[in-house]
Structures are given as C-alpha cells and as structure tokens.
Amino acid sequence: MATTTETMTPRRLSRALGPTALVLFGLTYLAPVTVFTTYGIVTQQTDNHLPSAYVVALVAMLFTAFSYGRMARAFPVSGSAYTYTQQSFGAHLGFLTGWTLMLDYLLLPMINFLLIGIYLNTQFPAVPQWVFALAALLVTLVFNVLGITLVNKLNVAIVSLSVLLVVVFAALSIGHLATNPGAGVPNPLTPFLPGPDGLGPVFAGAAVLALSFLGFDAVSTLAEEAKNPVRDIPRAILLTTLIGGVIFIVVSWLGALVVPDWHAFHDLDNAGVDLMAKVGGTLLTDFFVAVYVVGAFGSGMTTQVSVSRIIFSMGRDGILPRVFGRLHPRFKTPWVAAVLVSAISLLALVVSLGVAAEMISFGALVAFSMVNLAVIRHFLFPRGGAARRGPREWIVYGLLPAIGFALTVWLWTSLSQVTFIVGLSWVALGFIYLAVSTRFFRRRPPTLDFSETELVDPAAAPASAE
Numbered sequence: 085m086a087t088t089t090e091t092m093t094p095r096r097l098s099r100a101l102g103p104t105a106l107v108l109f110g111l112t113y114l115a116p117v118t119v120f121t122t123y124g125i126v127t128q129q130t131d132n133h134l135p136s137a138y139v140v141a142l143v144a145m146l147f148t149a150f151s152y153g154r155m156a157r158a159f160p161v162s163g164s165a166y167t168y169t170q171q172s173f174g175a176h177l178g179f180l181t182g183w184t185l186m187l188d189y190l191l192l193p194m195i196n197f198l199l200i201g202i203y204l205n206t207q208f209p210a211v212p213q214w215v216f217a218l219a220a221l222l223v224t225l226v227f228n229v230l231g232i233t234l235v236n237k238l239n240v241a242i243v244s245l246s247v248l249l250v251v252v253f254a255a256l257s258i259g260h261l262a263t264n265p266g267a268g269v270p271n272p273l274t275p276f277l278p279g280p281d282g283l284g285p286v287f288a289g290a291a292v293l294a295l296s297f298l299g300f301d302a303v304s305t306l307a308e309e310a311k312n313p314v315r316d317i318p319r320a321i322l323l324t325t326l327i328g329g330v331i332f333i334v335v336s337w338l339g340a341l342v343v344p345d346w347h348a349f350h351d352l353d354n355a356g357v358d359l360m361a362k363v364g365g366t367l368l369t370d371f372f373v374a375v376y377v378v379g380a381f382g383s384g385m386t387t388q389v390s391v392s393r394i395i396f397s398m399g400r401d402g403i404l405p406r407v408f409g410r411l412h413p414r415f416k417t418p419w420v421a422a423v424l425v426s427a428i429s430l431l432a433l434v435v436s437l438g439v440a441a442e443m444i445s446f447g448a449l450v451a452f453s454m455v456n457l458a459v460i461r462h463f464l465f466p467r468g469g470a471a472r473r474g475p476r477e478w479i480v481y482g483l484l485p486a487i488g489f490a491l492t493v494w495l496w497t498s499l500s501q502v503t504f505i506v507g508l509s510w511v512a513l514g515f516i517y518l519a520v521s522t523r524f525f526r527r528r529p530p531t532l533d534f535s536e537t538e539l540v541d542p543a544a545a546p547a548s549a550e
Contacts, residue, residue: 101310101311101316102310102311102316103316103319103320106303106310106316106317106320106324107303107320107323107324107327109302109303109320110299110300110302110303110320110321110323110324110325110328111243111299111324111327111328112243112299113298113299113300113302113303114296114297114298114299114300114324114328115243115246115299115379115383116246116247116249116250116328116331116332116335117246117249117250117375117376117379118295118296118332119250119296119331119332119335119336120355120356120359120372120376121195121199121295121296121437121441122292122293122295122296122437122438122441123336123339123355123356123359124346124349124351124352124353124354124355124356125292125352125353125355125437125438125441126289126292126293127340127346127349127352127355128346128352129285129288129289129292130279130285130286130288130289131279131280131281131285131346132274132275132279132340132344132345132346133275133276133277133278133279133285133286133289133340134275134289134336134339134340135275135276135333135336135337135340136275136276136277136278136286137286137287137289137290137293138290138293138296138329138332138333138336139276139333140283140286140287140290140495141290141293141294141296141297141329141495142297142325142326142329142330142332142333143491144290144488144491144492144494144495145294145297145300145325145329145452146322146325146326146329147456147484147485147487147488147491148452148455148456148488148491148492149300149321149322149324149325150318150322150484150485150488151455151456151458151459151484151485151488152164152168152300152301152303152304152318152321152455153317153318153319153321153322154318154459154463154480154481154485155168155172155304155455155458155459155462156303156304156313156317156318156321157313157314157317157318158171158462158463159171160310160313160314160317164185164301164302164304164451165181165182165185165301165451165452165454165455166178166181166182166185166451168454168455168458168462169181169182169454169455169458170182171458171462172457172458172461172462172467173454173457173458173461174467175528175529176518176522176525176529177454178529179514179518179529179530180511180514180515180518181450181451181454183510183511183514183517183518184447184450184451184507184510184511184514185447185451186391186394186447187443187444187446187447187507187510188298188444188447188448188451189387189390189391189394190391190425190428191428191431191440191443191444191447192383192387192391192444193221193224193384193387193388193391193425193426193429194428194429194430194431194432194435194440195432195437195440195441195444196220196380196381196383196384196387197217197218197220197221197224197380197384197429197432198217198432198435198437198440199376199377199380199437200216200217200220200377200380200381200384201213201214201215201216201217201218201220201432202351202353202354202437203354203356203357203373203376203377203380204216204373204377205354206351206354206357206373207370207373214432214433217432217433218430218432218433220380220381220384221384221426221429221430221432222426223381224381224384224385224388224426225388225422225423225426227385228385228388228389228392228417228419228422229412229415229417229419229422230415230417242375242378242379242382243379245375245378245379246375246379249371249372249375250331250335252364252368253335253338253359253360253363253364253368253372254334254335254338256363256364256368257338257339257341257342257363258338259363260342260362260363261338261341261342272341274340274344275336275337275340275341275344276337284498287494287495287498288498288499290495290498291442291445291449291495291496291498291499292438292441292442292445292499293332293445294445294448294449294452294495295441295444295445295448296328296332297325297328297329297448298444298448299324299328300321300324300325300328301321301451301452301455303317303320303321303324304317304321339359342359342362342363343358343359343362353436353437356372356376357369357372357373360372388422388425388426388429391421391425392417392418392421392422392425393418393421395408395418395421395424395425396408396409396411396418396420396421397409398530399420399421402530403521403530407420408420408421408424409421439500439502439503442499442500442502442503443503443506443507445495445499445503446496446499446503446504446506446507447507449492449493449495449496449499450496450507450511452488452492453489453492453493453496456485456486456488456489456492457485457489459481459485460481460482460485460486460489463477463480463481464477464478464481464482
C-alpha cells in the first residue's frame with residue numbers, strides 16, 4: 085500500500101503562530117454564532133434548560149481539552165485525534181478513529197447547506213428551503229472545481245460580524261429585560277436549575293451541543309506552525325474551549341430569559357430568528373440572517389475543500405478507488421472527490437437539522453473519548469517503555485482523562501437511537517474495510533492523511549512501491 089509520504093513533496097511549515105493567534109484561530113472555528121445553530125432543538129430537548137446543557141458540555145469539553153493539550157505536547161504534529169490514537173494504541177485502532185472522524189468531515193458541508201436553506205426560507209417563505217440548500221451546494225461545488233478561494237479571504241470579516249452580532253444581541257437582550265422586568269422568568273437562575281425530569285434531558289442536549297465545540301481540537305492541528313507548540317498549543321486549546329463555552333452559556337442564558345418557553349418559537353430549526361425579532365425587530369433579524377447565511381456558505385466552502393483534499397489524498401494513495409485521486413485537467417482541483425462530497429451533501433434535502441447535528445456529534449464524541457484514553461495509555465502504560473507513576477501522574481494522566489472519558493461516553497450514549505444505528509453502521513463499514521485491506525489484520529492498515537496537503541497529480545508523481 086502506498087503511503088502519503090511517497091507521493092507527496094515534503095514541506096516544512098513556518099512556525100509563525102503565537103498564543104494569541106492560536107486562540108483566535110480556535111475561536112474562529114468555534115464561531116460564536118454557532119450557539120444559534122441548535123438553539124431551538126436543544127431548548128426543546130432540555131425543556132428550556134439550554135444553559136444547563138451548555139454548562140455540562142463545557143465541563144466535559146474542558147477535561148477533554150486538557151487531554152488534547154497533553155497529547156499535543158507529546159506529539160507536536162498535525163493529525164489530532166487520529167494521530168494520538170494511532171501513536172498510543174496502534175495503527176488499527178488509529179485507523180478506526182480516523183474513519184469515524186471522516187463521518188464529521190463528510191457531513192459538515194451538508195449541515196451548512198441545510199442551515200442556509202432554513203434561514204433563507206425565513207426571509208423568502210414562498211421558496212422551499214431545499215431550493216436554497218441545493219443552490220448553495222451547486223455553487224460551492226462549482227467554486228471548489230474552479231479553485232476559487234475568495235470565501236477563505238472573507239473569513240476574518242465573517243467572524244468579526246459574528247462577534248458583533250453576538251455583542252449586539254447581548255446588549256439588546258439586557259436592555260429588553262431591563263425595560264420589561266415581568267416578561268422573563270421569575271428567577272434568573274431557573275435555566276440552570278434541574279427540571280422536573282432531572283438531568284437526563286440536560287445530558288441528552290449536551291450531547292448534541294458537542295457540535296458547538298468542534299473547533300477547539302482544530303488548534304491541535306497547528307502544532308507544526310506554532311512558535312512554541314509544547315507550551316502554547318495546550319494553553320490555546322484550554323482557553324479556546326473556556327472562552328467559547330462562556331460565550332455560549334451567556335448567550336443561551338440571555339436568550340432563555342428573553343424567551344423562557346420553547347413553545348413560543350415558530351420553528352425550532354430557526355429559533356434564532358425569533359430571538360432576534362424579540363429584542364431587535366426586523367433590522368436585527370435581517371442582519372442576523374445575512375451574517376448567518378454568509379458564514380454558513382463560507383464554512384460550507386472551506387469544509388468541502390478540506391474533505392475533498394482528504395478524499396483526493398486517499399484516492400491517490402490507493403486507500404480509496406484511484407478515481408477519487410484525479411485532478412481536473414485544466415483547473416488542477418480534485419473534482420471527482422468534490423462531486424462525491426456534494427453527492428453526500430444532498431442529504432441536506434431530506435435530513436432534519438436535529439439528525440444532522442447528532443450525527444456530527446457522534447463522530448466528535450467518539451474522537452474525544454479516544455483522546456482521553458490515549459492520555460492514560462501513553463503516559464501511564466506506554467507501548468514498549470516504562471512510565472513513572474507517582475501520585476501526581478495518576479491524577480494528571482489517570483484521573484482527569486478518566487473523568488473526561490466518562491463524561492464524553494455519557495454524552496455519547498445520550499444520543500438518539502437513529503444516530504447510533506447510522507454511526508455504528510459507519511464504524512462497522514470501516515472495520516470491514518480495515519479487515520479486507522489488511523488481509524484480516526495481518527498487514528499494516530492504510531495511512532489516513534488529515535493535513536492540508538499540496539495537490540499532486542498522481543499521473544505526474546513518481547511511482548511508489550507496494
């Protein structure tokens with residue numbers, strides 16, 4: 085089996101990112117406006133206790149972020165959960181972790197097209213949302229094939245507008261509550277208190293909210309570009325998680341005070357529109373939809389470009405059929421891989437937002453669980469080596485990641501039955517592929533490449549040995 089390094093031109097990345105740049109990068113991926121993606125769905129699921137669900141999710145993610153930081157310090161290279169699992173548990177389990185992560189990569193473009201359809205339909209109700217979703221999908225595919233990268237250059241502006249939107253919403257919400265003291269809940273702490281059904285619904289909601297924290301692990305992929313990765317990457321991961329979580333909690337809390345009952349939302353999928361209309365009227369609503377749609381399009385564009393490159397790399401190296409490793413003869417873009425991602429993204433025409441969010445959270449929580457276990461294995465029970473196991477080591481490398489593992493597993497098992505059926509079917513498909521490609525585990529599994537690699541035409545690349 086050919087490996088990525090055999091067909092790639094080695095490149096050394098420039099170490100130019102300091103701690104501030106790393107945190108800003110992580111917050112860019114978290115995107116403060118993400119709080120509105122599943123706002124209505126999780127508010128209903130938790131029976132108006134969305135802030136509580138965010139607190140639970142943040143606690144679980146902080147333990148997991150700590151584990152990411154430890155592994156990033158031990159392995160300051162790109163690859164994130166896939167690399168950490170591979171280095172700690174071996175290539176086979178590493179491959180299955182990477183395979184599960186692929187589910188996230190494949191579905192992320194789809195959920196952005198779905199959101200574009202949902203929010204544009206609020207402004208143009210005569211046009212079905214699937215029309216907007218399909219149009220966004222096709223435009224993104226064309227851009228990907230043509231190699232247009234304008235959207236990437238607009239990311240800073242999009243994030244700035246998103247932050248401005250969140251700040252304006254918070255200010256207007258406080259003003260609304262101050263001028264309408266009887267409109268909200270009698271006790272401002274009610275959204276944080278257990279409901280009549282206990283913590284079960286809160287944990288179920290927190291499981292879906294794992295989607296909101298997907299960006300923090302992206303910081304670990306910059307280990308080769310950080311000035312001081314051993315020191316700065318772990319700190320940036322924790323700060324990104326903490327700052328992002330606090331923003332989500334504050335915004336959801338203010339929203340819960342402004343609209344204390346989810347029954348007031350006209351449509352749970354676009355509850356953010358009702359929130360904006362409540363505190364800012366038509367002007368804020370229009371601004372919100374515009375920012376959200378542009379941000380979703382930019383995210384859909386970048387995520388499709390990213391996963392298309394991964395599939396191209398896998399096709400070029402023989403992990404997938406080599407047809408996926410073809411470049412467009414004129415534009416030199418992975419057009420076959422892009423078409424495959426777009427075909428999968430057609431699910432946006434039939435899948436609900438809740439199911440899509442849970443499917444992405446499934447892959448994320450599996451990866452988070454494996455990273456927590458990787459810390460325990462690598463530091464306390466290293467492969468082929470001895471480990472120092474004093475009281476401090478058992479706490480830092482044993483107890484803390486074990487708590488993170490338990491919390492992520494609890495969230496993972498709180499997902500819906502449909503999500504488990506689809507997710508475990510995907511894992512089973514990966515296991516079958518792994519068994520066949522390794523001749524029932526007698527050979528080393530294929531290597532997945534999750535880095536932003538240079539596109540190399542396989543026809544022009546030197547032949548590699550099997």
